[in-house]
Amino acid sequence: MVWLYTDKKTFINYETAFDRLNVRNLFLHLEKETTRILNRFVFEPNTISTRNRVLLRLTPLFERAKTREGLYDYRLICDERNNTPASIDRNELRVAVYIQPVRTAEFILADFVATRTGVDLDALIS
Numbered sequence: 001m002v003w004l005y006t007d008k009k010t011f012i013n014y015e016t017a018f019d020r021l022n023v024r025n026l027f028l029h030l031e032k033e034t035t036r037i038l039n040r041f042v043f044e045p046n047t048i049s050t051r052n053r054v055l056l057r058l059t060p061l062f063e064r065a066k067t068r069e070g071l072y073d074y075r076l077i078c079d080e081r082n083n084t085p086a087s088i089d090r091n092e093l094r095v096a097v098y099i100q101p102v103r104t105a106e107f108i109l110a111d112f113v114a115t116r117t118g119v120d121l122d123a124l125i126s
Helices: 021-039 048-067 085-089 119-126
Strands: 002-005 070-076 096-101 107-110
Touching: 021 048, 048 085, 048 096, 048 107
Parallel strands: none
Antiparallel strands: 002 107, 070 096
């Protein structure tokens, strides 16, 4: 068996998605761009229309990350589930972002198998 390994980790000492540089960098990028987009909605009325516009502005950012293989999937929540009357009364517009980051192939395992002459390899593999 052949092992190839690359050590592209952050200084986090416990196992998490954020102990990998690709995930951390993607997350920082998405946070920065999300903040930039959301700043345009400060002092807008907290209505269904505004919340829908927030989602319309954020969706292309996360779709690009998904298309470029940075995310397996994501969900953006900005509706009555997280914008309750109480949060609206506190002048809060809430957006929940759920992401499934793509993991890197840090360990590549290659198995070598020697067979007898005349063995049907297709039958052996299946």
